[in-house]
Amino acid sequence: MSTTTGQRPMRADARRNYERLLAEAKASFLEHGADASLEEIARRAGVGIGTLYRHFPTRLALQEAVYRVEMDELAAKAYELAETAPPEEGLTAWILTISQYSRKKRGLTQTLKAVIDLQSETFVRCHEDIEQAAETVLTRAQEAGTARPDLRPCDVLRLAHALSVASERAPEDTELLLSFMMDGLRPRS
Amino acid sequence: MSTTTGQRPMRADARRNYERLLAEAKASFLEHGADASLEEIARRAGVGIGTLYRHFPTRLALQEAVYRVEMDELAAKAYELAETAPPEEGLTAWILTISQYSRKKRGLTQTLKAVIDLQSETFVRCHEDIEQAAETVLTRAQEAGTARPDLRPCDVLRLAHALSVASERAPEDTELLLSFMMDGLRPRS
DNA sequence: TTGCCAACCGGAGGCTACCTCCGTATTGTT
DNA sequence: AACAATACGGAGGTAGCCTCCGGTTGGCAA
Incomplete structure (x- = not known):
């Protein structure tokens, strides 16, 4: 580790x-x-x-070590977006970033999901970091009134991962699927 | 086959x-x-x-044969819902059905995705059947004004699959994630 | 420097799975 | 009953997984 x-x-x-x-x-x-x-x-x-x-x-231990670094990069991106982009755009962009990152890794989305969902002792730390990052981006969007208040950081992570899996073989539809999702994240009007 | x-x-x-x-x-x-x-x-x-x-x-040929039957079952469910449930509820219920089905299969969601996305010669037939089913449910929801007109059947399938993957390890959140998605599928107000 | 030992290295070996190939057995037809 | 055509089965060669342990190396103390 x-x-x-x-x-x-x-x-x-x-x-x-x-x-x-x-x-x-x-x-x-x-x-x-x-x-x-x-x-x-x-x-x-x-x-x-x-x-x-x-x-x-174990194989997982190796994957874990490899992705720990890249998780840090994703988190860093969130903080960067929080400073440079407007709230909703920041959220959208970050989800897209995660999605693109996941796709680059082909079957490793499985591993990424483990990071996000699994309560594994060894993954907890990474999980906290990335969730903290998610919260930063999300909270801004919520305060700006462009995201539902009942949305949790882990929902954002799951949706981002879902997006990457769903559009893995049809990257050209990523934008469209994302737009559906983002519509769903806005407060009900 | x-x-x-x-x-x-x-x-x-x-x-x-x-x-x-x-x-x-x-x-x-x-x-x-x-x-x-x-x-x-x-x-x-x-x-x-x-x-x-x-x-x-090949391994795929075997998986293919196994899932062909179950695809038919999913398609049948769509037609059934189209007759017994109101439009939006039907769409929601069907997405949920696919999602639950996928989850039951653990790693086989991968294969299901192949059915939905891959242009493989042998999968085309299944693809058509299931997409036809998706269209039935979707069109009704669109005609009732509860689904965006630019939504395509394959988007519904992808989102359903995405839902199953995203909530695989947190089944209790499935409903919530689905509600986000469904909000996203409604016409912009 | 030298010597020592804890820490570290490497790969042989036993296992399981993949997939191919071909001699043998079974089916159903004349 | 006999004979093709068809199908069966498993041996065998390859490759990956993981463990175990005799040999090697790095760093420290004298």
């Missing part, structure tokens, strides 16, 4: 291998989807399969 | 094995998700692995 044990820093060779693995995993997941061969990742990283399993005991 | 070659009927033993395989596949997919072991399916059907591959050359 982290590059430190929480006690002593990792040995130099361990840290080097950890980072090579992370880099190759990122590339492989992008290229082959979430079920990319772990043995190939180890091979490409120039490392034994045993080393991979030592650093990342 | 079909139990006949289109020419001569299948031999008795072939047909028997075909149906056993289909039954076990249905059970296995339900139990283990879309990546259930094909060898186990053959084993449970009391049939050699070779026989499985002869009838269903």
Whole structure:
């Protein structure tokens, strides 16, 4: 998960291998989807399969490490939009950003969903960060009267993910589907 | 795909094995998700692995056969709702039905999406059937003024699938998410 | 510097699943 | 009853998963 044990820093060779693995995993997941061969990742990283399993005991642990960074990027985008865009536009843009990000990852939307929904101990932290980001964008839209007051941050995340899945094979319809959703998020008139 | 070659009927033993395989596949997919072991399916059907591959050359072919039947059931439900429920309620109920159906299948939502989105030759027929059903429900809602006129049947299918994925791990929120979506489907006021 | 040991590495090995291929068995027709 | 045509089954080669443990390396203390 982290590059430190929480006690002593990792040995130099361990840290080097950890980072090579992370880099190759990122590339492989992008290229082959979430079920990319772990043995190939180890091979490409120039490392034994045993080393991979030592650093990342399960496939999920590896995916988790890869996406932790990218989650941070998504959260950062939310705060950025909150400062640079008008409320409703910010919300729309952020949902679209998540959706595009998810699609880039092909089968990894499954993993992203786990981050959003699963109560897994290890995912809680990421979850909180991204939900905090969602809340920032959402609250602004609600205060501006362009989003229903009963909408919760996790609803926004789910809808964004839903959008990405729904339009995965028909990207050209993403805008239209998003417009349906956004209409649904406005206060009832 | 079909139990006949289109020419001569299948031999008795072939047909028997075909149906056993289909039954076990249905059970296995339900139990283990879309990546259930094909060898186990053959084993449970009391049939050699070779026989499985002869009838269903790919995993997708098998999934396809299993879901063809269930697609028909979904379509039937749409026509039923069109006769027994008011327009908007019918649309809502049908989206919910699809969503529940998808969730039951765990990882098979992926396959369902393929049916809806993929232009695969073999899926076209199913696609047409289900889209026809979607159109029936949708048109009624549009004529009653409760659905946006620019909404297409495939949008409804995608949204339904999106709903099922989005609420897979939080079924208790399905209703709420659906209400957001339905608000979005109404004509702009 | 040298020596030591905890930390780390690597890959062989046992397992399961995938898919192909072809000798054998079954069906139904003449 | 005999013979094609059709279908069966599982051995076998490949690949991925994960574990286990003998060997190697890095960093610290003397």
